[in-house]
Structure formats: structure tokens, C-alpha cells
Amino acid sequence: MLRWIRDGGQTSEFEGVALVHLDLLYRAALRLTHNRAEAEDLVQETWLRALRHFDQFDPGSNCRAWLLTILRNAFLNRLRREGREILESDMTATEAGAARLEEASVARSSPEEDFFQTVLHGDVDRAMKTLPLPFRLVVTLADLEGLTYKEIAQVLDCPIGTVMSRLSRARQLLRKELVTLAREHGYSEESR
Amino acid sequence: MNCREFDARLHAFVDGELDAGPMADAEAHVSTCPDCHGRANGERRFRQLLRRQPKEAVPPEFRARMLALARRERSRKKVRIWLGAPALAAAVLLLAFVLMARALSTGGHEPEMVGNLVDKHLAYAQLEAPAEFHSTERPAVAAWFRQRTGLRVTVPDLSPAGIQLVGARIAEAEQRKVAYLFYEKGHVLMSVFMVPEVGRRAPLAGRPMSSGGHEYLAQERQGLRTVSWRDGETLFSLVSTLGYDDLLECADQLRAERDRETRL
Numbered sequence: 534m535l536r537w538i539r540d541g542g543q544t545s546e547f548e549g550v551a552l553v554h555l556d557l558l559y560r561a562a563l564r565l566t567h568n569r570a571e572a573e574d575l576v577q578e579t580w581l582r583a584l585r586h587f588d589q590f591d592p593g594s595n596c597r598a599w600l601l602t603i604l605r606n607a608f609l610n611r612l613r614r615e616g617r618e619i620l621e622s623d624m625t626a627t628e629a630g631a632a633r634l635e636e637a638s639v640a641r642s643s644p645e646e647d648f649f650q651t652v653l654h655g656d657v658d659r660a661m662k663t664l665p666l667p668f669r670l671v672v673t674l675a676d677l678e679g680l681t682y683k684e685i686a687q688v689l690d691c692p693i694g695t696v697m698s699r700l701s702r703a704r705q706l707l708r709k710e711l712v713t714l715a716r717e718h719g720y721s722e723e724s725r
Numbered sequence: 726m727n728c729r730e731f732d733a734r735l736h737a738f739v740d741g742e743l744d745a746g747p748m749a750d751a752e753a754h755v756s757t758c759p760d761c762h763g764r765a766n767g768e769r770r771f772r773q774l775l776r777r778q779p780k781e782a783v784p785p786e787f788r789a790r791m792l793a794l795a796r797r798e799r800s801r802k803k804v805r806i807w808l809g810a811p812a813l814a815a816a817v818l819l820l821a822f823v824l825m826a827r828a829l830s831t832g833g834h835e836p837e838m839v840g841n842l843v844d845k846h847l848a849y850a851q852l853e854a855p856a857e858f859h860s861t862e863r864p865a866v867a868a869w870f871r872q873r874t875g876l877r878v879t880v881p882d883l884s885p886a887g888i889q890l891v892g893a894r895i896a897e898a899e900q901r902k903v904a905y906l907f908y909e910k911g912h913v914l915m916s917v918f919m920v921p922e923v924g925r926r927a928p929l930a931g932r933p934m935s936s937g938g939h940e941y942l943a944q945e946r947q948g949l950r951t952v953s954w955r956d957g958e959t960l961f962s963l964v965s966t967l968g969y970d971d972l973l974e975c976a977d978q979l980r981a982e983r984d985r986e987t988r989l
Contacts, residue, residue, distance in 0.1 A: 547795055548792065548795045551795075552788075552791070552792070555783050555788060555791060556780070556781070556782045556783055559781070559782070559783040559787075560780065560781055563781065569857075570895075573783075573784075573787055576783070576787075576791075577790075577791070577794070580791050580794060580795075581794065581798075584794065584795055584798045585798070652774060657774070657775065657778050658778075672775070675740070676772060676775035676776065677775055677776070677778055679776070681742070682737075682740070682742050697736060697737060697742075700736060701735075701736045704736070704768075704771065708771060
């Protein structure tokens, strides 16, 4: 109903609906690109696409998931253009590799909770950077930005089951990396 | 639910993503199994650690640009709607003439450029740490620009005027990379912009002023003072609430150092 009551027209509604998600888009873009200029560029491209296709946006649906979907597609297009494409088969291989790793060492291991104390400022950023792109994206959306599985499934254009498996593997990898960093800071399991 | 079944649902459980039935089963299991209870807690704390990460916001300048884009798109859409209605074509033409006449009377786009730079100054002055590269070392700042943009940027020594270098950033205005230096006198910010110019160069607007044998153009905008000039292919602009005496002294110093660098 709101869109008919406002007299500013469609674009003013775009600002009203989309501007609150600008920070989120920027942070997601930073996690994808690791580069401020590139992130701004990516967000700007997303913003323009969203503006131009705003008539296709269903006002009753989820705006942040819609915007993030555009952002992800724009980013994947860039990779493709630059020949850095992440092929679905690579991704499957990465996930299989991660699954093996998980089975071998992490699954049902004792909780390494204490290492949380030694995680330093910047460690999470550093650890995130080591994650392969699909894992980085899913952790960013779920744990850093608090999206629901359903929203993430929309953004990644995949079934919720895939979100769940990818997310649990991504967290295992991230945790493992953080433990490694914590060890570098002198945390040792003997000291617990 | 046994441990194995719980394991498969651990993440969904901690994320609160289980349906009511499985959620109740999982809670029942956790309450009787210390091992799974411990792991659920571990996952929760891990989640909290991630949620606690600092949340970065977009730079104010960038936010303003996105707003402007949205507004521009709106006016484009309006024009498209008009073009679709033949009866209004004449009105569109008339509007185009009015806009052109206005553009000519304000001397093209350069006054907009100074306005644009003033907006940047205002946006960054609100930040605690506006610089992208913090340094009080002039050679370090010049090297940073060279590395990042290939631009030769003169970073003047304004300390004789009691004005200290704070840092720098690369900004963008009208699709051009702009070198942006931050200086500070006490708690007053002064922005020094260097805009490389190619092609169209509309005349600069402003009141003529002269200092140290140089000519400048001064403009007041939004309560700020600006001093601008051109040198070769570059537009220079100083923006601050500082007085014209300070601004002109800084401008003279910048020009002197620039001349010296060019001669070398």
C-alpha cells in the first residue's frame, strides 16, 4: 500500500527502501573484493542495476536479499569477465575437500572454546580472507550480517540444504584458521 | 534424538532455524547430554565472536553519491515518461533550452566542481579520522599518491602558518580521481584538492584575489571559504572555515613548492 500513498514516485521509494541496506552491501562487497575502491565500484554497479530494475522488485518481498542477489551476480559477472570465474565444479571440489578435512580432523573434536579469548582484533578478518569465496560469502551473510537461511538461499540461488551444509563447513574452516592464528599468538591447548 | 542426529542439526539448532518439532527434540537432547550441550555452547560463543566484529559503514561521500544517483535516475525516468507522450514533447524541448541557458549563465561545470569539493569537505569534516592514509610525513604522503594513482602530488609544508598535515585520500569528482590532502590548524580542518583536468575547462567562478604575485578566485559556499586556481592541467582548491589570510598563505606556499618541484 505504501508505494501508492507516497507522492515522491518510485525512485524516492527506492531510496527509502534501499538506503538502509547500503552499509550491508558495502561490507559484503568488501568481503568479496578485499579492496575498498573495488568494493565501492561493485556497490555502485549494484545500486544502479537495482534502481533500473526497481519496478521488478515486489514491495512485499525481502529487499536486502534482493539487493544482495544483485550484488552477488554483479560480482560473479566481473570474475567471469576477468577470467577469474569460480566454476560450479571447482566449488563442488572445494566443498568435497573441506568435507574430507572436516571428517579427518574437526568433526566431533573437543570444543576449542578457550581460544576465543586469544582471538585478536583483526584475526577474524585475516581468517576470513583464507576462506574460498563460496564459504566466505555464506559466513558473511549468516554470521556477520545475520541473514536467515531462507534469505541466504535466495541470494545464493540454491536450496536451503546447500546453505546449511556450506555454512557448517565454512564455519569449521574459519574456526580452524582462527585456532591457527590463536596458536601464533601463543595460545596452546596445554595451557588450558 | 541421539548424538549423531543432533550433530546433523547442530548448526540449524544454534541458528534457531529448526522447526518446532525438531527444535524441541534437540533441546531435550541437549538437556541430557553434557557433550552435545558443550558443543552447542561452543558454537554459540563462536557465533557471538563473529557477530561482535566491528561493522563498517560506507564513507559519507559515497553514500551521498548513491543518493545523488537515485535522484538523477528519477529525473531520467521522468524525462522518459514525457518523451512517451507526444503532446509533451514541446515542453521537453522548452525545458532543454531552459537548462542549457542556465548551464551557460553559470559558466558550465566548474563552479559545480568547487561546490562538489565543498560537499566533500563537509562530509569528511564530520569524521573523526577522515584520511584514508594517515601520515604527518609529507614525503610519505606524496609517495602514497604516486603509488596509488601515478599522480605527482605536491604536499606543501604549511607548518610555518601553524597548519599541520593529517593525511590524504583519493576522492572522486565527476569521474575524475582527485588528490585530497587533509591539514589541520588547531581543530579546524582544511582540505586541499588537486583535480587533474582533461578536455573541457569552463572558466572558474569567484571573486578575484591576489597574493604573493599570484591570482586566485575566492568563493564562499555553505559557510566555508574556498580559494581556487589553475596551474597547467590541474585545478587546485582549498576549502576551510579558516580566514582568507590563512588560505592565501597556504595557496602561495603550495604554488611555490609546486614550481620548485617542476623546475627540478
